[in-house]
Amino acid sequence: MRSRLFDNEFLKKLEQLHIYTQRMLAGKLSGDRRSPKRGASVEFADYRNYTPGDDFRLIDWNAYARLEKLFLKMFVEEQDLIIHLFLDCSSSMACGEGRKERFARQVAGALAYLGLMSLEQVGVGGITTGLSHYLPPVRGREAVWKVWDFLESLPSGGQTDLNAALKGFARYRRRQGLAVVISDFLSPAGYREGLAYLQYLGQEVIVLQVLSPEELDPPLRGDLRLVDVETGEAEEISLTPQLLALYRKLLREYIDRLRNFCSSRNMTFLQLDSSMPLEDVILRSLPKVGVLG
Template sequence: MIEPAFLDELARYDASLQRRVETVQQGHQRSTDVGEGLTFSDHRNYAPGDDTRLIDWRVYARTEELYIKQFEAERNLTVHVLVDASASMDFGGDRAEVGTPHKFEYAAKLGLGFASLAAAEHNDFRVSLLSETFDRLDRSRTSQGEVLRLVDVFNETEPAAETYFQRACEDYAATIDSKSLVLVVSDFLEDPETVEAGLSALQRNDLVLAHVIAPDELDPPARGDTIFRDPERDTKLRTYFGSHVERTYRDRFQEHRDEIEAIADRLAARYVAVDTGADFFDSFGEVWVE
């Protein structure tokens, strides 16, 4: 269960968060749209019907030609939060208990923290789930009240679907109309090629990947005769989990983790491996602050 009180404690990161926001041009994203903004762009010849208030009279004095000042429209930074809602994210502690490391709730709190700090800096945020495609949860209201509503939404969400990661990311990327900060929170338990194809659709933005990993995934408690279940495909595998199988598992898990980090490097994205057994605020600080 996510308790909204955790949002109050994010104030401890104010100084470093300011630096983080500045790296993505806090409050102003330059756009190719032309309008009456604060950033001068260029001149163009005056045409009948143009606003005479935009005539550059200094240029006229030098050239005896009428020119209009053009400005780049300024936009607020938009923070996009994408949280994996696949069945594999339903792993870890009991969701009914406060403080237990449940993978989906830990991921949701990371996303909610980003949304809350975006609202505090008067920037826009969008929050969505990734499953077969994307499911947008926010109501286009950038406020702390909306963040609190999203806490309830996440508490009522059961991660259960099989995620079509590539399609979900590509569908979402088509909705982004300006360069933004995009946080993807996932366990990335997909084929690496699929992960890379999906993230490639988002790479024109400032992309941050939070790779959430539960302690039991790093160090499986299983020993001996064990039945493993795939939560996304609802299939089971019975095996003897001895030392050889354990070593093979650890090697393959580390290899997959390394592949996801390599994808981030190729896409110029920032990658952070997040242990859901670690203190949440320590993890949040690592994800937010460069």
């Protein structure tokens, strides 16, 4: 399996991981996850059409003999999870020579791969001033190509409104699930209402804040004209060591406010540096906060 996002060695390491949730989520389709619904583990619930990549052990061969079509048996306790990945595609994600944007897409692609390999459903939304592009949840191992192609083709540019974009998810939401928001969270309108609304829609929320090294520690000095990449507004400044120290302090406080908000709402939060090796993020950082294991 090859992709422009990953190499095969990295994908082999991904196969050892699973996505965790803080609570058991009731689903509708047979998958690898236990549901809070009660019933014997062999209690039959329904049939659905076979999808390439599904567990062939669940195929009803008697139905195939009669109808010459493949159907999978679904059981009450074995339910799937819907994972929604929301990716910030605004102009600010292109900072750091585009590394931040690619890094965010790789993280989303890795999480999508893990979900689909575990027979979960995965949907993807692109965020700018609204939920600009949306791929409805897909299922099955072969669907990973569709998700990766969608991630790679998402257009980037424009401004960010996380609140409006995440609230726009209401028209697509089918049931409770897991929502992963990947953004720098540099949204002028804020983020609190949007994240809280995801919870209102029954989503368990994971917040991944991606910042570039240039944002965390700007390599700038002297008299500069700084231009906002999203609004085009410009500001003439004299960047002194004291002003840089103040910038770092304000940025730390902003990150802390986001972290504290997530903690107060029982959301998982992780701040990521886009210069980090992707392998470290997936194999070490995300397992450390309980997202993967």
